[in-house]
Amino acid sequence: QSVLTQPPSVSGAPGQRVTISCSGSSSNIGAGYDVHWYQQLPGTAPKLLIYANINRPSGVPDRFSGSKSGTSASLAITGLQAEDEADYYCQSFDSRSAWVFGGGTKLTVL
Amino acid sequence: EVQLVESGGGLVQPGGSLRLSCAASGFTFSSSAMSWVRQAPGKGLEWVSAISGSDGRTYYADSVRGRFTISRDNSKNTLYLQMNNPRAEDTAFYYCAKEGGIPPWVDYWGQGALVTVSS
Numbered sequence: 001q002s003v004l005t006q007p008p009s010v011s012g013a014p015g016q017r018v019t020i021s022c023s024g025s026s027s028n029i030g031a032g033y034d035v036h037w038y039q040q041l042p043g044t045a046p047k048l049l050i051y052a053n054i055n056r057p058s059g060v061p062d063r064f065s066g067s068k069s070g071t072s073a074s075l076a077i078t079g080l081q082a083e084d085e086a087d088y089y090c091q092s093f094d095s096r097s098a099w100v101f102g103g104g105t106k107l108t109v110l
Numbered sequence: 111e112v113q114l115v116e117s118g119g120g121l122v123q124p125g126g127s128l129r130l131s132c133a134a135s136g137f138t139f140s141s142s143a144m145s146w147v148r149q150a151p152g153k154g155l156e157w158v159s160a161i162s163g164s165d166g167r168t169y170y171a172d173s174v175r176g177r178f179t180i181s182r183d184n185s186k187n188t189l190y191l192q193m194n195n196p197r198a199e200d201t202a203f204y205y206c207a208k209e210g211g212i213p214p215w216v217d218y219w220g221q222g223a224l225v226t227v228s229s
Binding site: 002033034036038044045046047048051052057089091093097098099100101102103104 | 145147154155156157160169171172205210211213214215216217218219220221222
């Protein structure tokens with residue numbers, strides 16, 4: 001059972017917009033800690049996608065965006081492409097258990 | 111270019127020991143906080159341990175505290191994870207991770223080293 005809750009799977013057709021939610025609590029996201037997102041393509045190591053809620057590292061397309069409100073955060077992907085098919089993880093900090101990750105969401109491009 | 115290359119993974123018996131290494135390059139290793147994050151096959155990510163860059167302070171997940179030891183050799187730009195008394199549930203890919211920001215996130219990941227704990 002992960003401290004941060006993500007839907008196990010989401011799907012969308014090419015060109016569509018999908019969102020992945022990350023739900024926390026008052027000891028992590030709700031306490032003001034930032035949320036970060038990682039993309040893990042099949043058979044590879046994770047890669048930083050969004051840091052500090054809304055920021056994209058150099059090289060990450062602007063089709064990816066993040067937001068945070070209250071005890072939750074979201075990752076939005078617009079103009080869905082086949083290459084976006086991957087697992088996505090949110091991560092934050094928790095005052096009781098240090099680093100915390102979501103359980104991961106598998107994105108399927110139909 | 112930042113590079114993190116893990117080595118030392120393999121098969122270890124329950125109750126045995128194993129040391130993972132991570133060779134770092136492309137950034138100022140001595141001033142960078144580092145972590146180990148693991149992923150059991152087919153499962154999600156789990157933070158294992160962290161070490162600060164400046165004073166070498168260490169932090170551990172409850173699941174490994176007292177059994178695993180994180181350390182670093184700044185003269186060799188190398189991060190280590192000593193795994194003592196491993197259990198079957200420690201079987202996972204272990205990723206070396208460079209931290210960014212405070213509180214931290216991972217801005218660079220290694221390719222991972224598979225550790226299998228089995229008799």
